[in-house]
Amino acid sequence: MSFKDTFTKDDQKEGLLGYDDTAFYYFISSVIVSIAIPWTCSMIYNAIFPGQAQVEKDFPTKSKSGSKYRYCASSAMVEKVDQARKRARTGSTGSTVGSAVKLAVLGGMWILLFVIYLQLGDAKEIKRFDPFEILEISPGASAAEVKKAYRKLSLVYHPDKNPDDPLAASRFMQITKAHMALTDETSKANFEKYGNPDGAQVSKLGIGLPPFLLQKENHLMILCLFFFLLLFVVPMAFICYYQRTKNYAANGVMIETLQFMGYYINEATRLKNCPELLAASAESRAMALRPSDNEELKMLGTQVTEHKKRQFKLPIIIKNDYLLMAHMQRLHHLMSPELRADLDELLRHSLKITQAMIEIACMREWFFTAQAMIEFRRSLIQALDVKSSQLLQIPHFNEETLKHCLKGKNATAMLTDYLQKDKDQRKGLSSMTPDQIADVEAFASHCSNMEVKAITEVEDEKEIVVGDIATVTVQLLRKNLHEDEAMGPVHAPLFPEPKFEEWWIFLVEGAPNTRIIGFETQSQSSFRRSESISFDTFSIPFP
The missing domain is CATH 1.10.287.110 (DnaJ domain)
Structure with missing residues (x-):
C-alpha cells in the first residue's frame, strides 16, 4: 500500500x-x-x-466613449439637476x-x-x-x-x-x-x-x-444543514425571485399591461386616446387611492380640458387620467404635494409603458398609430397637451407669447423654424427680462441641430432596377456639438427624471397603406459631432 x-x-x-x-x-x-x-x-x-453614485448614474459627466455631456444651461434645468442631486444625496x-x-x-x-x-x-x-x-x-x-x-x-x-x-x-x-x-x-x-x-x-x-x-460527531449536523440549504433555502430564494418577476416582461413592463395595450391599441388609436390608456395600465391601477384624493381632484377637474369621452370608470383610472391631462396642460400649481408625487410616480412608469405602446404599433405595422404614440411620449416629457404648440417647449413661453409668434412678419409656428432664425428675428422676446432671454438662448443652443441623410443602394450595383433588393441606411449627424462633446439630457423641467434623446427611424410603404416595412430606435446619449450613426439596414423589394 x-x-x-x-x-x-x-x-x-x-x-x-x-x-x-x-x-x-x-x-x-x-x-x-x-x-x-x-x-x-x-x-x-x-x-x-x-448619493454621489446615484448622481453619477442619473447625471453622468462623461459618456462611455469619454465625451463630455452637454447639459442645458437654462435656469429651470439647472435648478432641476441641482434639486435631483440634492435629493439623491439626502436620500442615499x-x-x-x-x-x-x-x-x-x-x-x-x-x-x-x-x-x-x-x-x-x-x-x-x-x-x-x-x-x-x-x-x-x-x-x-x-x-x-x-x-x-x-x-x-x-x-x-x-x-x-x-x-x-x-x-x-x-x-x-x-x-x-x-x-x-x-x-x-x-x-x-x-x-x-x-x-x-x-x-x-x-x-x-x-x-x-x-x-x-x-469529525464524526458533526456529521449529522452537517447533513441537516446541507438538506436545509438544498431543500429550503434554494427553493425559497427561487420562489421569492419568481414571485417578484413573474408579472413582468423582459422590458420591465407588467405582462398585464402588455396584454391590455395589445387588446385596446388599434389602427385608429391616436394621441387623444393615450392618456387614458396609460392611466388604465396595470402599473397605474396598482397605485393607491387616498380618502383625500376626491376633494383634491374636484378643483383640478374643473380646470382640465378633456379631449374625448371617457372609456373607463374605475376611480384610480379616472384619478390618474386627470393627473396626466393636468400635467400635459401644465396645471401643476393646482396639485397638492401628494398628487404631484403620484404624478411623478406615474410619469416614471410612463417611459417603459409608452415604449411598449410604440413597439406594439410597430409590430402591427401601423405607422400613424406608432407616430401618435411617439408624439404622446414627447408630450409627457415636455408637458404638452394634445393640441399644444411646439413653441411651448421654449422656456418662459405661454399662450400670450404664442400670439405674438404667430402674427405679423417672421411669424413662426414650428419649433425648428423658430430655432433657425437669427436672434433678432425671433418673436416673443420683447417683454422678457435679460435672464429669461438668456434661458431661451440656452435652450436654443442645447436643442439638436441634426442632419439626417438616407442612402439607398444595392450591394455591388451602381443602379437600382425593378426587382432589386435595396438596402436603406440612415445616417444622423449632430452639428451643434463640439468634437469632444456628447448630448446630455433634453430640456424637460417638468419631467421627474433625466431623459436623453432618442430617434425613431421608419421605412414606410407609400400611400395609401403607409405600412411599416422596418423600424429602428437609437438613443443618442453618446452621440458626438464627428460621428454618424448607421442604423440597421432594411432590405426592400422594388416593384
Whole structure:
C-alpha cells in the first residue's frame, strides 16, 4: 500500500488528521477579503460623499466613449439637476433597517476575518514526516519501545474499531508508516536519506477541509444543514425571485399591461386616446387611492380640458387620467404635494409603458398609430397637451407669447423654424427680462441641430432596377456639438427624471397603406459631432 506523504501541524495531536488545513483558511479569507474590502470602500465613499453614485448614474459627466455631456444651461434645468442631486444625496442612506443589516453583515465579515487571522497566527510551519512524533516516543527509543508504542496506538486508531471515522484511518496509516520507518531496513534507509520511508517524494499541497467537517460527531449536523440549504433555502430564494418577476416582461413592463395595450391599441388609436390608456395600465391601477384624493381632484377637474369621452370608470383610472391631462396642460400649481408625487410616480412608469405602446404599433405595422404614440411620449416629457404648440417647449413661453409668434412678419409656428432664425428675428422676446432671454438662448443652443441623410443602394450595383433588393441606411449627424462633446439630457423641467434623446427611424410603404416595412430606435446619449450613426439596414423589394 503506497503512502502519499501528507504534512501536518499538531492540533491537540489533531484527533489526529494527517493533513494541514491552513490552505483552507487562506482560501476562505481571500474570498471574504475580495468582498469585504470593496464593500467597505463603497460604504466609506457613500458616507463621505452621500448619493454621489446615484448622481453619477442619473447625471453622468462623461459618456462611455469619454465625451463630455452637454447639459442645458437654462435656469429651470439647472435648478432641476441641482434639486435631483440634492435629493439623491439626502436620500442615499436608504432605510435604517436596511443600512443596519448591511453594516451588521459587513461587521460580521471583518470579525470572521479576525478569527481566521488568529487561527492562522497559531499555525505552525508545515512539517516533514517524523516517525518519532507520530509514535509519541523520543528519538533515542529502543526497538521494544517502538513496538510497544506502535501496538498501543494501533489499537486505538485501527480502522476496524473506527469504521466511520476518516481521522482514525488517516492516523493509522501514519502510525503504520512510522513503525516501518523505524523497524524495516529498507524503509529506514529511505527515511534517513530522503526523509520519507517510501523514498524520494513530491510534496503536494491543496485546499484541505476544516477538521470539524470530518469529525464524526458533526456529521449529522452537517447533513441537516446541507438538506436545509438544498431543500429550503434554494427553493425559497427561487420562489421569492419568481414571485417578484413573474408579472413582468423582459422590458420591465407588467405582462398585464402588455396584454391590455395589445387588446385596446388599434389602427385608429391616436394621441387623444393615450392618456387614458396609460392611466388604465396595470402599473397605474396598482397605485393607491387616498380618502383625500376626491376633494383634491374636484378643483383640478374643473380646470382640465378633456379631449374625448371617457372609456373607463374605475376611480384610480379616472384619478390618474386627470393627473396626466393636468400635467400635459401644465396645471401643476393646482396639485397638492401628494398628487404631484403620484404624478411623478406615474410619469416614471410612463417611459417603459409608452415604449411598449410604440413597439406594439410597430409590430402591427401601423405607422400613424406608432407616430401618435411617439408624439404622446414627447408630450409627457415636455408637458404638452394634445393640441399644444411646439413653441411651448421654449422656456418662459405661454399662450400670450404664442400670439405674438404667430402674427405679423417672421411669424413662426414650428419649433425648428423658430430655432433657425437669427436672434433678432425671433418673436416673443420683447417683454422678457435679460435672464429669461438668456434661458431661451440656452435652450436654443442645447436643442439638436441634426442632419439626417438616407442612402439607398444595392450591394455591388451602381443602379437600382425593378426587382432589386435595396438596402436603406440612415445616417444622423449632430452639428451643434463640439468634437469632444456628447448630448446630455433634453430640456424637460417638468419631467421627474433625466431623459436623453432618442430617434425613431421608419421605412414606410407609400400611400395609401403607409405600412411599416422596418423600424429602428437609437438613443443618442453618446452621440458626438464627428460621428454618424448607421442604423440597421432594411432590405426592400422594388416593384
